Amino acid sequence: MQENTLVFETTITKLLESKKYATLRDIMVTMNPADIAAMFEDVDQDKLTLLFRLLPKELAAETFVEMESEDQEMLIRSFSDSELKEVVDELYVDDAADIVEEMPANVVKRILAQSDPEMRNMINEILKYPQDSAGSIMTTEYVSLRPEMTAEEAIKRIRRTGIDKETIYTCYVTTDDRQLIGYVSIRTLLISDDDERVADIMDENVISATTTDDQEDVANLFSKYNFMALPVVDKENRLVGIVTVDDAIDVIKEEATEDIGRMAAISTTGKPYLKQTVFEIWKARIPWLILLMMSATFTSLIITHYESALATYIVLNAFIPMLTGTGGNSGSQSSVSIIRGLSLGEIEFSDFLMVFWKEFRVSLLCGISLAAVSFLKVYYIDGALFANGDITLVIALVISATMMLTVITAKIVGCILPLIAEKIHLDPAVMASPLITTVVDALSLLIYFVVARMILNF
Amino acid sequence: MQENTLVFETTITKLLESKKYATLRDIMVTMNPADIAAMFEDVDQDKLTLLFRLLPKELAAETFVEMESEDQEMLIRSFSDSELKEVVDELYVDDAADIVEEMPANVVKRILAQSDPEMRNMINEILKYPQDSAGSIMTTEYVSLRPEMTAEEAIKRIRRTGIDKETIYTCYVTTDDRQLIGYVSIRTLLISDDDERVADIMDENVISATTTDDQEDVANLFSKYNFMALPVVDKENRLVGIVTVDDAIDVIKEEATEDIGRMAAISTTGKPYLKQTVFEIWKARIPWLILLMMSATFTSLIITHYESALATYIVLNAFIPMLTGTGGNSGSQSSVSIIRGLSLGEIEFSDFLMVFWKEFRVSLLCGISLAAVSFLKVYYIDGALFANGDITLVIALVISATMMLTVITAKIVGCILPLIAEKIHLDPAVMASPLITTVVDALSLLIYFVVARMILNF
Numbered sequence: 001m002q003e004n005t006l007v008f009e010t011t012i013t014k015l016l017e018s019k020k021y022a023t024l025r026d027i028m029v030t031m032n033p034a035d036i037a038a039m040f041e042d043v044d045q046d047k048l049t050l051l052f053r054l055l056p057k058e059l060a061a062e063t064f065v066e067m068e069s070e071d072q073e074m075l076i077r078s079f080s081d082s083e084l085k086e087v088v089d090e091l092y093v094d095d096a097a098d099i100v101e102e103m104p105a106n107v108v109k110r111i112l113a114q115s116d117p118e119m120r121n122m123i124n125e126i127l128k129y130p131q132d133s134a135g136s137i138m139t140t141e142y143v144s145l146r147p148e149m150t151a152e153e154a155i156k157r158i159r160r161t162g163i164d165k166e167t168i169y170t171c172y173v174t175t176d177d178r179q180l181i182g183y184v185s186i187r188t189l190l191i192s193d194d195d196e197r198v199a200d201i202m203d204e205n206v207i208s209a210t211t212t213d214d215q216e217d218v219a220n221l222f223s224k225y226n227f228m229a230l231p232v233v234d235k236e237n238r239l240v241g242i243v244t245v246d247d248a249i250d251v252i253k254e255e256a257t258e259d260i261g262r263m264a265a266i267s268t269t270g271k272p273y274l275k276q277t278v279f280e281i282w283k284a285r286i287p288w289l290i291l292l293m294m295s296a297t298f299t300s301l302i303i304t305h306y307e308s309a310l311a312t313y314i315v316l317n318a319f320i321p322m323l324t325g326t327g328g329n330s331g332s333q334s335s336v337s338i339i340r341g342l343s344l345g346e347i348e349f350s351d352f353l354m355v356f357w358k359e360f361r362v363s364l365l366c367g368i369s370l371a372a373v374s375f376l377k378v379y380y381i382d383g384a385l386f387a388n389g390d391i392t393l394v395i396a397l398v399i400s401a402t403m404m405l406t407v408i409t410a411k412i413v414g415c416i417l418p419l420i421a422e423k424i425h426l427d428p429a430v431m432a433s434p435l436i437t438t439v440v441d442a443l444s445l446l447i448y449f450v451v452a453r454m455i456l457n458f
Numbered sequence: 459m460q461e462n463t464l465v466f467e468t469t470i471t472k473l474l475e476s477k478k479y480a481t482l483r484d485i486m487v488t489m490n491p492a493d494i495a496a497m498f499e500d501v502d503q504d505k506l507t508l509l510f511r512l513l514p515k516e517l518a519a520e521t522f523v524e525m526e527s528e529d530q531e532m533l534i535r536s537f538s539d540s541e542l543k544e545v546v547d548e549l550y551v552d553d554a555a556d557i558v559e560e561m562p563a564n565v566v567k568r569i570l571a572q573s574d575p576e577m578r579n580m581i582n583e584i585l586k587y588p589q590d591s592a593g594s595i596m597t598t599e600y601v602s603l604r605p606e607m608t609a610e611e612a613i614k615r616i617r618r619t620g621i622d623k624e625t626i627y628t629c630y631v632t633t634d635d636r637q638l639i640g641y642v643s644i645r646t647l648l649i650s651d652d653d654e655r656v657a658d659i660m661d662e663n664v665i666s667a668t669t670t671d672d673q674e675d676v677a678n679l680f681s682k683y684n685f686m687a688l689p690v691v692d693k694e695n696r697l698v699g700i701v702t703v704d705d706a707i708d709v710i711k712e713e714a715t716e717d718i719g720r721m722a723a724i725s726t727t728g729k730p731y732l733k734q735t736v737f738e739i740w741k742a743r744i745p746w747l748i749l750l751m752m753s754a755t756f757t758s759l760i761i762t763h764y765e766s767a768l769a770t771y772i773v774l775n776a777f778i779p780m781l782t783g784t785g786g787n788s789g790s791q792s793s794v795s796i797i798r799g800l801s802l803g804e805i806e807f808s809d810f811l812m813v814f815w816k817e818f819r820v821s822l823l824c825g826i827s828l829a830a831v832s833f834l835k836v837y838y839i840d841g842a843l844f845a846n847g848d849i850t851l852v853i854a855l856v857i858s859a860t861m862m863l864t865v866i867t868a869k870i871v872g873c874i875l876p877l878i879a880e881k882i883h884l885d886p887a888v889m890a891s892p893l894i895t896t897v898v899d900a901l902s903l904l905i906y907f908v909v910a911r912m913i914l915n916f
Contacts (some may be wrong), residue, residue, distance in 0.1 A: 030663050034682050107742055159648050168645050169627050169686075186644065190617050193677050205488050223711055224492050226704035228686065230625075235804055249710065256714035257798055261610035263721065264794035265787050273799040274809065278816060281824040285791050289824060289865075290831055296780035300840055304774040311772055321899050322754035324779060329892050330725050331751055333743050336722035340715055341731040351732065358736060365740040366747060373748055382758055404630050407747075413824040427799050441779050 009042060016047055025054040033059065039067035045071075049078045049423045057376030061090030065221050069102040070277070076107050085114040093119065094139035094247065098125040126241075134218045135211035137251065138232045138241035141172040147181065147199035151192040158186065167244050168217045170229045173202045178238040180231055208233045211240060215251045220345045222248040259343055262429035263336060265292065292434050298442040299324075309449055309458045315390035316452060319378065319399050320445070324376075327406040327444040330366060330436035335436045339428045344417065349423045355415055364413035367404040375400035394455060402451045406444040413439055467500060474505055483512040491517065495524035503529075507536045519548030526733070527560040534565050539543065543572040550624045551577065552597035552705065555584040559646075575873075590869035592676045593669035595709065601629040605657035605834045609650040616644065625702050628687045631660045636696040638689055640664055667692045669698060673709045678803045680706040702913050717801055720887035721794060723750065755780075756900040764907045767916045773848035774910060777836065777857050778903070785864040785902040786895035788824060792817050792872030793894045797886045800876060807881045811875055821869035825862040834859035852913060860909045864902040871897055 004344055015024050028036055028051070036055070040063075047397060052075060055063060064087055076084060088096065089113060093193075096115070100108050100123055112120050128137025143165050146155050158168050171189070173182040176436050182202035192201050208231040209218045221230055222245060230248075232241045236435075258268045265288035303310070310317055338355060341347035347355060378402040383391035414436050418428035429448055452458070473482050485896045486494055486509070494513070498506055498521075511532060513521060522530060522545055530813075533906055535543060545723060546554065546569060556571070558566050558581055570578050580598040587593025601623050603612050616626050629647070631640040640660035650659050652727040680703055688706075690699045716726045723746035727734055761768070761778075768775055799805035805813060836857050841849035872894050876886035910916070 014739050025574070032663065032665065054539060063586065135877065155648070168648070183734075186648075190613070190626070192643075205490065207490065223704075223707045225490055228703070245679075245686070245707075249681045249703075249707060252707065252710055253714075256718070257802070258709075260714070260718060260721070260794060260798050263718065265788045265793065266791050272804040273795050274804060274812065274816075278819040278823065280619075281795075281816070281820045282827075285788075285820070286824055286827050289784060289787055289791075293780060293784045293828060293832060294835060296777075296783055297835070297839065299779040300776040301844065303779070304773075304844075305845060307772055307775070310775065311769065314769055315762075317768065317775060318758040320778065321757040321761070321782060321903070322751060325754055325757075325895065326747060326751045329747055329893075330743075332722045332892075333724050333747075336718060337724065337731050343867055344711065344730070346730040346732060354732065358732075358739070361736040361745070362739045365736065366744055369740075369744050370747060370751060374751060377752060377755070381755065386521070386759065386762075388762060399726065409906070432755055434790075437786075441783065444778075 002295050009039075012039060012043075014053075016043070021050075021054055024051065028235040029059065031085040032177065034061035034066045036063045037068075040067060040071060040258065045074055049075060051058070053083075053111040055060045057086055058090055061087050065091065065095045065099070069099070072099060073103055073107055074101070076110065081110075081114060084154035085108060088114050089116070093122045093141050094140055094166070094244075097136075097202045100127065103308075129211055131429060132215045133211060134197035134213040134215060134232050134243060135241070137215055137218070137247045138211075138243045138294065139166045140241045141165045142231075142239075142242040143168050144174045144227070144239065145171050145184065146197050147173055147197070147202065150194065151189050151196045151198070151201065154184070154189050154198055155186075158189075167229045167242065170227075170242075172206075172231050172239055172241050172242070175197055180206060180208060180233055180237060183231065187226075206231065208237075208239075209243065210235065216255045216343060217345065218243055219251040219255065223252070224345075236328045255343060259339065259429040262427065263332075263339070263420055265289070265434040279356070288434065291439055293322070294439070295438045298438075299445055302442060302445045302449070309453065312458060313395075313452065313456060315388070315395060315446070317400070318382075318388075320448070322374075323402055323406055323448055324400070324441045324444050326370060326403065327410040327440040330363070330370075330407045331410035331414035331436040331440045334362075334411045335418050335431060336417045338415050339431070341430050349419055352419055355419065359411050359415040360408075361409040366411065367407040370407050375404045398448075398452050398455050401455070405451065406440070409443050409447065410440045411438075413443070418438045460833045462557045466772040470497060470555070472502075474501070479508075479512055481507065486513060487517065490522035491634055492524045494521045495526075498525060498529060498886065503532055507533060511541075515544055516548055519545050523549065523557070527557070530557060531561055531565055534561070534568065539568075541665050542568065546572050546577070547574070549600055550597055551580045552584065552624070552702075553605050554596065555581050555594075555777065558585065580593075587669055590673045591669060592667040592671040592690050592701060593699070595673050595676070595705045596669075596701045598625045598687075598699045599623045600687070600697075600700040602697065603629050603642065605633070605660065606657070607656045608652065609647050609654045609656070609659065610652035612642070612647050612656055613644075615648075625687045625700065628685075628700075630664075630689050630697055630890040631656055632699070636877060637648050638664060638666060638691055638695060638697040643686075650842040657672050658666055664689065666695075666697075667701065674713045674801060675803065676701055677706045677709040677713065679788055681710070681802075713801060717797065717887040718803075719836075720885065721790075721797070723747070736885060746892065750896055753896045754899070756896075757903055758908070760900060760903045767907065767911065768914060771853075771910065771914060773846070773853060774856070774906070776840075776846075777904070781860055782899045782902050783862065784828060785898040788821070788828075788865045789868035789872035789894040789898045792820075792869045793876050793889060796876045797875050797889070800880055809876055813877065814870075817843055817869050817873040818866075821866040824869065828865055829858040832861045832908035856906075856910050856913050859913070860902070860906045863905045863909065864898070866900045867901050867905065868894075871901070 026171060029265050043051060052060060100111055124141060143158055157217055169186050171184055172180060173184060174180055181203045183206045184198060184202040186199055207225060211232055229242045229244050231239055261268055266286040269280055269284050338347060375396050378391060379396040382388055417431040421428040421431045501509060558569055581600060584594060605608055606787060627644050629642055630638060631642060632638055640662045641659040641664045642656060646659055665683060670690055676688060687700045687702050689697055690701060692698050693876055718914040719726055727738055727742050833854050836849060837854040840846055875889040879886040879889045
């Protein structure tokens with residue numbers, strides 16, 4: 001695979017250099033839009049405009065959608081008005097809206113000027129919905145049928161109007177005032193008798209989203225019900241658009257990437273790793289690193305406070321990283337489980353007590369297991385095997401008791417914080433590992449010194 | 459929403475108690491299979507069998523697929539042979555194979571006995587592919603067309619055979635010996651003239667997966683190319699099945715959940731959080747916690763080794779959690795970015811040098827920023843503000859120099875380990891936060907003490 005890619009790249013470069021445009025065109029028409037767009041990424045800007053102009057109209061528009069927004073902008077700037085119009089005419093409305101959102105104001109003006117009035121209205125319609133809402137990812141191009149049509153009339157209507165619609169596989173049935181009353185798949189239409197009425201074969205149990213619904217919730221509906229498309233209605237239950245499954249997949253991936261990033265203290269950039277500049281990566285990471293570093297002030301203060309005790313029992317020092325580390329890991333296991341459950345819609349805030357009770361029992365099991373193992377490890381491995389004479393039975397006891405209490409505390413903090421974040425409409429993923437770790441670090445040190453003082457009497 | 463659900467649950471319970479079965483049936487036929495299955499989860503086992511028998515045949519099978527495997531098993535055990543046959547007849551092959559995989563041997567035997575021979579062969583066919591391969595998630599039911607058919611004949615064939623096929627939206631064109639030579643969407647067929655040949659309207663540039671391809675790579679193809687279905691071929695390019703977009707969505711979610719779990723040191727259970735028992739959760743978490751705790755032996759040894767120096771400069775102690783914590787966070791930022799890029803197919807092992815060079819520059823930027831901020835924090839906040847007289851200019855210098863070196867080391871380790879894991883065919887996600895943190899903890903302590911010894915001359 002890798003080698004073929006390399007051979008292919010060399011071929012394209014050579015053909016470009018020797019200006020074999022007809023051959024290049026022949027190659028590109030056999031390719032998928034996504035692959036042509038990927039190929040364009042390795043091509044110089046002046047060549048890119050040239051190559052793009054070789055593409056047939058429809059393929060050109062499909063490829064345009066798949067390109068990086070910087071390249072799109074560059075192309076638009078190099079287009080004549082009529083070239084721009086040709087591309088815009090071929091775009092689906094939701095793709096056009098996505099592109100418009102990424103462009104600077106003067107480019108947006110040109111795009112809208114070259115769109116026909118209907119397209120312009122639809123783009124403006126989509127742009128006014130909040131980011132990450134169902135309205136912002138829907139398309140306003142769909143097939144709507146009337147309940148009184150026959151299956152034959154419906155299929156005719158699809159054949160006549162369907163060519164421009166993003167999906168014709170599910171058709172929506174609406175009344176005269178655009179109220180959504182049912183849906184029928186093209187599959188049902190095809191296997192029905194010609195003269196059956198849409199009203200009789202449609203499914204009235206239609207699940208829809210509202211324009212303001214969160215895109216993540218919309219995407220979860222797709223995976224729950226195995227939809228190809230989901231209708232979007234306004235507050236008066238009038239059909240205004242549809243979300244298609246390909247956009248739902250993008251949302252699912254995007255949201256997972258965002259959550260994974262937040263869990264590792266990285267802000268969202270929305271760009272693939274290799275496309276991010278060093279400065280962008282730095283900007284996405286450094287605020288969190290500074291914040292978390294500053295919050296370590298608490299742990300410093302706690303250690304400083306117990307400085308004299310540590311000077312007496314210097315052996316206690318050696319186990320601080322093990323205790324805070326295990327605490328942090330225990331806490332992030334819980335927080336990450338809850339956060340993922342919340343984003344998949346498997347857990348809701350109303351499950352608070354059930355989750356708490358479950359995590360509490362898990363924390364007891366984990367706490368007891370780790371207390372036992374850490375006792376054996378400290379006493380026999382660190383003490384006996386590595387011959388550390390300072391490790392007495394009492395010291396091992398202090399450490400294993402701290403271990404148990406730390407793990408229980410960590411898991412409880414780990415399950416409560418994300419649920420509270422959800423309740424107060426913060427992103428629970430922000431409550432993930434790094435923040436939990438910082439809180440748990442401080443708590444485990446406090447537990448350590450309190451337990452040590454009680455048992456060792458300092 | 460929540461309140462409605464509660465009202466609905468109460469209604470169902472009351473109707474069940476008063477044995478209003480006809481009403482219950484009327485309610486259920488208006489519902490989606492996924493919602494009926496969700497409702498069944500809160501119903502007692504004996505009532506469940508009763509309710510299930512009220513469902514019409516097709517809805518019963520669709521609901522069965524959406525149920526938890528324990529409930530499926532229980533239902534199968536309560537079915538008569540003819541009841542079982544009715545359900546099995548309505549199942550899609552890939553769903554049947556999924557169910558069979560979860561059942562104990564004696565139940566599997568009964569299911570296979572009640573399947574017709576063709577279904578039995580297809581189930582066995584799917585079951586022989588490795589887990590997580592394209593073959594294991596495909597269905598063997600698809601519409602195949604011949605190149606010499608006309609559009610009209612093709613549509614007729616779909617109308618005749620399509621009712622049992624999982625997707626009819628994309629049809630695959632094969633030769634007499636089952637070689638895959640193209641595809642045509644039902645949309646293209648519908649908007650073509652009746653007498654156009656499939657060979658002339660089909661797209662020959664068909665992208666397919668091989669039965670042994672990894673399911674994650676297959677799912678990535680869906681998001682790259684916006685497919686509704688993807689054909690699966692054997693090693694001789696013969697069409698053997700298709701993967702549908704709903705299964706691709708499940709794979710995308712499942713793989714993200716698996717990665718997120720691994721990044722937080724949790725083994726995969728494949729079950730939603732609330733469905734896992736306390737013991738199952740414990741089992742998924744405790745091995746990692748023990749492993750990571752045991753690996754803290756290194757940090758203990760390092761601290762013990764420098765015990766006498768620490769006794770002299772006891773102030774150094776207070777900053778150990780800040781240094782190891784920031785190091786851990788820096789490292790996991792890098793590892794998580796690379797791991798996500800690898801799973802999305804955005805990064806490959808061949809990008810090693812590019813990734814390394816990028817992370818190296820990011821680590822310099824982050825290292826310098828954090829060194830500066832930590833110097834100011836330690837000297838002015840911890841030293842002056844909290845009046846810690848032990849913090850001198852030299853101590854602040856030791857800490858900020860260690861900070862810079864730790865961050866650079868952490869980011870480099872964080873980007874190299876996942877790439878190496880990918881190269882040696884381990885799951886890169888295993889190299890995520892907790893393991894990186896343990897390695898970085900030990901490295902940052904070493905750096906700390908070496909830097910301190912050089913500057914403080916102990």
